[in-house]
Amino acid sequence: MRAAFRTTLAAIATIVGCSTTPTPAGDPTPRVDGTSPGQTPRPESGAPLVVDGGGAAENDASPSPPCALVTAPAAPPPGGPAADVTVSIDGATGPHGSASPAVVDRKLYGMNVADWMPQDYTPLPQPTFLAYLTALEPGVLRWPAGHRSQEYVWARGGPGQSGDWTLTPALVDAFIALAKTVKADPLIGVNVKRGTPAAAADLVRYLNVEKGYAVKYFQLGNEPDLTDGVTSGPGEYADDVIAFTDAMSAVDPSVEFVGPELLTGAHVGGINGTVDWMTPILERVGARLTGLSWHYYPLDSGQQNPSSSAIISFEHMFQESAQDWPPAALGFAGTVMPKLDAMRAAHAPGAKVWITEIAEDPGPLAGRGISETIAAALWTADVYGRYAEYGPGAVVRWIYKTVSSHMYGLMTPANEPRPTYGAIWLYARHFGNRFVKTETTALTDVAAHAALRHDGALTVMLVNKTTSPKRVRVAAKGVCPVTRAGDYTLTGPGLGGTTFTINGETLTESAATGALAPRVVPAAELWDVDLPPTSARLVVYQ
Numbered sequence: 001m002r003a004a005f006r007t008t009l010a011a012i013a014t015i016v017g018c019s020t021t022p023t024p025a026g027d028p029t030p031r032v033d034g035t036s037p038g039q040t041p042r043p044e045s046g047a048p049l050v051v052d053g054g055g056a057a058e059n060d061a062s063p064s065p066p067c068a069l070v071t072a073p074a075a076p077p078p079g080g081p082a083a084d085v086t087v088s089i090d091g092a093t094g095p096h097g098s099a100s101p102a103v104v105d106r107k108l109y110g111m112n113v114a115d116w117m118p119q120d121y122t123p124l125p126q127p128t129f130l131a132y133l134t135a136l137e138p139g140v141l142r143w144p145a146g147h148r149s150q151e152y153v154w155a156r157g158g159p160g161q162s163g164d165w166t167l168t169p170a171l172v173d174a175f176i177a178l179a180k181t182v183k184a185d186p187l188i189g190v191n192v193k194r195g196t197p198a199a200a201a202d203l204v205r206y207l208n209v210e211k212g213y214a215v216k217y218f219q220l221g222n223e224p225d226l227t228d229g230v231t232s233g234p235g236e237y238a239d240d241v242i243a244f245t246d247a248m249s250a251v252d253p254s255v256e257f258v259g260p261e262l263l264t265g266a267h268v269g270g271i272n273g274t275v276d277w278m279t280p281i282l283e284r285v286g287a288r289l290t291g292l293s294w295h296y297y298p299l300d301s302g303q304q305n306p307s308s309s310a311i312i313s314f315e316h317m318f319q320e321s322a323q324d325w326p327p328a329a330l331g332f333a334g335t336v337m338p339k340l341d342a343m344r345a346a347h348a349p350g351a352k353v354w355i356t357e358i359a360e361d362p363g364p365l366a367g368r369g370i371s372e373t374i375a376a377a378l379w380t381a382d383v384y385g386r387y388a389e390y391g392p393g394a395v396v397r398w399i400y401k402t403v404s405s406h407m408y409g410l411m412t413p414a415n416e417p418r419p420t421y422g423a424i425w426l427y428a429r430h431f432g433n434r435f436v437k438t439e440t441t442a443l444t445d446v447a448a449h450a451a452l453r454h455d456g457a458l459t460v461m462l463v464n465k466t467t468s469p470k471r472v473r474v475a476a477k478g479v480c481p482v483t484r485a486g487d488y489t490l491t492g493p494g495l496g497g498t499t500f501t502i503n504g505e506t507l508t509e510s511a512a513t514g515a516l517a518p519r520v521v522p523a524a525e526l527w528d529v530d531l532p533p534t535s536a537r538l539v540v541y542q
Contacts, residue, residue, distance in 0.1 A: 154167050
């Protein structure tokens with residue numbers, strides 16, 4: 001049976017040139033960079049050519065040949081080993097009831113850049129820092145990062161500003177140069193809490209009129225719902241948005257705005273008795289925003305209640321639900337993203353949802369004991385897929401590189417990648433951009449996400465969150481994979497391990513930028529995938 005099935009698949013490949021994505025000429029499906037086949041990518045798209053494991057460019061405009069659809073058998077042949085988990089994929093439909101795939105672009109792999117470490121990119125980027133950042137091909141870089149964006153005084157901005165440090169033209173120039181080098185859109189944080197509309201307008205004037213940088217995205221404030229006593233409520237923030245956008249747009253009408261930068265998804269609609277910040281803000285200023293932004297941190301090392309589901313632990317990191325604090329659960333994506341989509345449709349139909357900070361822990365330990373571990377890499381491999389399935393405008397990791405006490409940095413101060421870097425690298429280098437319907441029979445054990453890639457590949461991320469090996473049976477329909485072109489497997493020494501390998505190799509600078517070969521997969525393993533304990537495996541079907 002197995003041999004006959006392989007022979008049939010091979011025959012189909014020979015006869016029809018089987019491809020996962022039948023894309024006739026003129027197909028309007030957006031590419032990674034937002035263009036349609038045959039169009040030239042926009043210079044500001046932040047979508048460089050991506051050479052994947054199959055050797056094809058991610059935004060290659062050539063159409064894929066037509067294919068005959070093949071349905072993978074849902075069960076192993078008689079006498080074969082039983083599967084622990086079945087992963088079902090429908091390449092013809094999108095996730096969560098959508099009729100078509102959820103399309104994302106390179107902003108899914110955005111990065112926050114630490115303005116408090118300018119030595120990494122001024123006067124020129126440090127080579128290793130730059131190589132690893134370039135390897136992720138981020139579509140957007142956010143700077144100044146986090147709440148520090150509300151603490152600067154723009155050097156040319158005039159009176160009325162307050163803050164602890166000064167943003168100079170030289171610092172701005174260095175950051176813009178970094179963003180251009182990695183072909184990312186800059187997202188510039190505007191000091192709304194302690195700045196002035198006049199200072200913000202002059203910053204736009206410097207960037208886009210005097211220097212001609214054509215900066216498109218500006219972030220309005222940061223975490224106005226933070227209990228720092230600066231912003232009194234949603235009404236005051238909405239007033240600020242009106243004043244700042246009017247002043248900035250008068251200088252350059254083409255600029256776009258991202259806000260309100262809420263510190264938690266709990267304030268989207270109000271959850272468990274919290275204040276609903278998002279609704280009253282969008283009712284007044286939603287039409288002015290391109291990105292409806294919020295921050296996602298599931299756990300909190302500052303949590304004082306010992307019974308809280310937000311207490312730092314591996315168990316809590318992988319929980320599907322959390323009644324006392326829903327954002328602590330992986331399943332929160334299925335709650336907050338539909339809420340945001342409904343709000344967007346009602347008040348900002350031209351906007352998309354942006355998650356401008358995402359990490360494991362924003363508390364006083366800054367992720368220590370969890371963000372630097374294999375467990376965090378597995379969480380990332382799962383959570384990125386969950387949010388990508390809703391087609392967000394951007395997901396921006398907190399943070400690319402920072403000081404030694406901040407374990408949520410993807411890179412150590414010595415420019416060595418942590419396990420979570422490896423998880424994002426798997427997606428950024430090898431995954432497709434059209435997410436399709438994917439289901440797993442054991443979500444708490446093995447998560448699964450799948451997407452179509454423009455070279456005709458079906459890419460599948462399988463995340464084994466358990467300490468036992470798992471055999472996964474892939475059952476696909478609506479696609480026509482003929483070969484399992486290769487695997488990339490991230491593993492490490494258990495959930496608490498702080499080192500990792502991909503296909504048994506350290507992710508060196510040269511490997512990260514493209515020299516890491518996929519694992520060759522025997523033909524007999526087309527649909528059966530054996531996952532090591534605590535691992536993330538990206539499977540490429542061609």
